[in-house]
Amino acid sequence: MTATVEQxxxxxxxAHAKPARRRLSDRARQERxxxxxxxxxxxxxxxxxxxYPIINAVYLSLFDKRITDPHSGSFIWFxxxxxxxxxxxxxxxxxxxxLIMVITVIIExxxxxxxxxxxxxxxxxxRTLRTIVLIPYSIITVVSAYGWQYAFAPTSGYISKWLSAIxxxxxxxxxxWFGHHxxxxxxxxxxxxxxxxxxxxxxLLAGLAQVPGELQEAAEVDGATFWExxxxxxxxxxxxxxxxxxxxxxxxxxxxFDNIFIMTKGSQSTTSVGxxxxxxxxxxxxxxxxxxxxxxxFVCVVIITxxxxxxxxxxxxxxxxx
Amino acid sequence: MAAExxxxxxxxxxxxxxxxxxxxLLPIGWILSLSLKGGTSINDRNxxxxxxxxxxxxxxxxxxxxxxxxxxxxxxxxICLIATIVGVALSAFAAYGIARLEFPGKRxxxxxxxxxxxxxxxxxxxxxxxxWRSVGLYNTWLGLIIPYLSLTxxxxxxxxxxxxxxxxWEMEQAAQVDGATSWQAFRKVVLPLAxxxxxxxxxxxxxxxxNDFVYATSLSSTPGKAWHFDGAQTVPATxxxxxxxxxxxxxxxxxxxxxxxxxxxxxxxxxxxxxxxVAGLTAGAVKG
Numbered sequence: 176m177t178a179t180v181e182q183x184x185x186x187x188x189x190a191h192a193k194p195a196r197r198r199l200s201d202r203a204r205q206e207r208x209x210x211x212x213x214x215x216x217x218x219x220x221x222x223x224x225x226x227y228p229i230i231n232a233v234y235l236s237l238f239d240k241r242i243t244d245p246h247s248g249s250f251i252w253f254x255x256x257x258x259x260x261x262x263x264x265x266x267x268x269x270x271x272x273x274l275i276m277v278i279t280v281i282i283e284x285x286x287x288x289x290x291x292x293x294x295x296x297x298x299x300x301x302r303t304l305r306t307i308v309l310i311p312y313s314i315i316t317v318v319s320a321y322g323w324q325y326a327f328a329p330t331s332g333y334i335s336k337w338l339s340a341i342x343x344x345x346x347x348x349x350x351x352w353f354g355h356h357x358x359x360x361x362x363x364x365x366x367x368x369x370x371x372x373x374x375x376x377x378x379l380l381a382g383l384a385q386v387p388g389e390l391q392e393a394a395e396v397d398g399a400t401f402w403e404x405x406x407x408x409x410x411x412x413x414x415x416x417x418x419x420x421x422x423x424x425x426x427x428x429x430x431x432f433d434n435i436f437i438m439t440k441g442s443q444s445t446t447s448v449g450x451x452x453x454x455x456x457x458x459x460x461x462x463x464x465x466x467x468x469x470x471x472x473f474v475c476v477v478i479i480t481x482x483x484x485x486x487x488x489x490x491x492x493x494x495x496x497x
Numbered sequence: 498m499a500a501e502x503x504x505x506x507x508x509x510x511x512x513x514x515x516x517x518x519x520x521x522l523l524p525i526g527w528i529l530s531l532s533l534k535g536g537t538s539i540n541d542r543n544x545x546x547x548x549x550x551x552x553x554x555x556x557x558x559x560x561x562x563x564x565x566x567x568x569x570x571x572x573x574x575x576i577c578l579i580a581t582i583v584g585v586a587l588s589a590f591a592a593y594g595i596a597r598l599e600f601p602g603k604r605x606x607x608x609x610x611x612x613x614x615x616x617x618x619x620x621x622x623x624x625x626x627x628x629w630r631s632v633g634l635y636n637t638w639l640g641l642i643i644p645y646l647s648l649t650x651x652x653x654x655x656x657x658x659x660x661x662x663x664x665x666w667e668m669e670q671a672a673q674v675d676g677a678t679s680w681q682a683f684r685k686v687v688l689p690l691a692x693x694x695x696x697x698x699x700x701x702x703x704x705x706x707x708n709d710f711v712y713a714t715s716l717s718s719t720p721g722k723a724w725h726f727d728g729a730q731t732v733p734a735t736x737x738x739x740x741x742x743x744x745x746x747x748x749x750x751x752x753x754x755x756x757x758x759x760x761x762x763x764x765x766x767x768x769x770x771x772x773x774x775v776a777g778l779t780a781g782a783v784k785g
Binding site: 212218235290293296300302304307308311325373378430437455457466468469472 | 511513514517524525528587593598603613618620630644646680708714733747756768
């Protein structure tokens with residue numbers, strides 16, 4: 176332990192340690208040792224569950240490995256990646272995931288912002304509202320998916336029936352939502368948006384609470400309308416909170432799996448990247464190809480994060496708790 | 498803030514709450530309604546049940562789906578509780594170190610947590626499936642508990658670090674002045690102060706594990722027999738295997754009843770601990 180501490184101190188010790196600590200070197204040393212002892216188990220578990228499998232996935236992705244075929248498993252370099260990247264199935268899945276991500280995050284942001292503003296100002300059912308809004312967040316995604324699937328289904332659902340009644344019969348009350356690409360996507364996105372908007376709105380609410388009240392008042396006194404205040408004062412002053420909330424939701428939406436798996440199983444070309452990875456490994460036993468898709472999915476996530484950090488200047492240090 | 502709002506605006510805000518409440522409760526009411534519709538009326542396409550019946554609940558607890566649902570429920574509860582307890586314990590130690598102590602490598606831990614949270618669980622499924630099958634962890638409790646830690650640890654570490662920073666640390670110093678070691682100060686003084694934050698993180702961790710479908714559906718195959726622990730499939734993954742009693746009665750009502758059963762505990766937690774959950778969800782993401 177002492178050796179590690181010495182080594183670690185050499186790396187960035189003096190610059191990092193506070194001046195007061197330098198005098199108490201024994202105490203500082205003890206503190207460092209304790210810090211590592213406390214943090215090490217969590218770090219080791221995270222590395223074991225995430226770093227090891229992903230390295231394993233990169234390794235497996237270079238092999239032609241199929242579980243059902245004992246003779247498979249020859250090293251084929253990057254051929255799996257070539258197979259995937261030249262297949263329209265992959266690009267279509269990327270398209271579906273991207274589409275779902277962009278549309279749901281935009282809707283969630285608009286709805287979530289409206290919700291947050293109501294929750295921020297509301298007085299009468301304040302507690303009730305904050306409690307009720309938490310319910311979709313706490314509901315299992317699979318349960319939300321089943322609920323929406325049954326609601327849209329032409330055999331058991333009420334949605335087509337209601338739409339037909341509202342439109343005076345113009346909408347077919349037996350419309351098969353899961354029989355067409357776009358309508359199936361709408362059903363999937365309904366489930367996704369319903370479940371995750373509350374989470375978004377709570378993050379936005381926390382950001383909203385940090386907007387200085389004096390600025391709002393000053394703008395109001397100067398005669399700014401509601402929209403002007405929203406656009407010029409509120410949104411800019413909570414930009415950092417917004418970007419973090421949007422990034423979180425975007426990454427979550429891109430890897431969408433549960434809703435699609437339950438509602439369509441990927442039929443009507445609704446296969447997302449996540450569903451594609453699952454199908455290759457679990458349904459078709461193609462561990463090599465499945466691993467390559469997993470690695471590519473991770474690359475997509477890195478690209479999205481990179482775009483957020485570089486283009487939208489999302490400050491990740493706000494997230495990492497330091 | 499409250500004083501600035503005119504009675505008129507107050508009334509409008511109360512009106513604005515109505516669509517929000519409908520938006521939130523409509524899908525939940527629908528699932529509840531489906532679970533209470535008896536027999537063939539499941540396909541009557543009415544939002545509210547015309548004839549109430551407990552048949553679906555009887556079917557999943559004592560009837561045909563009993564062997565599927567009851568062990569899956571035991572697995573869900575057991576696996577999620579263990580994953581929560583282990584995850585919270587590990588993250589409490591780590592967060593204490595991060596919030597309280599000065600040591601190199603703090604950033605490494607926080608960044609690892611961030612990376613882990615950004616990591617798509619579905620990306621880990623293929624390698625874990627492959628490794629678990631060869632080491633015998635496939636379809637076991639441990640085989641799900643371990644990946645669940647990857648879901649719960651990052652958020653627990655941030656949230657707890659944020660909570661721990663707000664604790665009055667003078668008390669800990671006072672204890673140390675009185676001769677307590679760092680460890681004693683942690684256990685006797687800090688832990689009681691930190692308990693509310695730890696509890697909040699435990700609820701959020703439990704929700705996260707309870708919600709999982711990706712790992713459950715790919716790393717387990719059967720719920721096993723009740724109390725035999727010979728399978729690990731949890732309720733979300735088992736729902737898809739429900740079948741109707743006959744061709745005329747689809748599984749819809751049974752899935753809905755099971756969905757209601759697994760929703761009840763989380764709704765109860767939300768009702769009782771609303772304030773804490775909100776604080777926990779936002780503490781990690783937005784610096785206060």
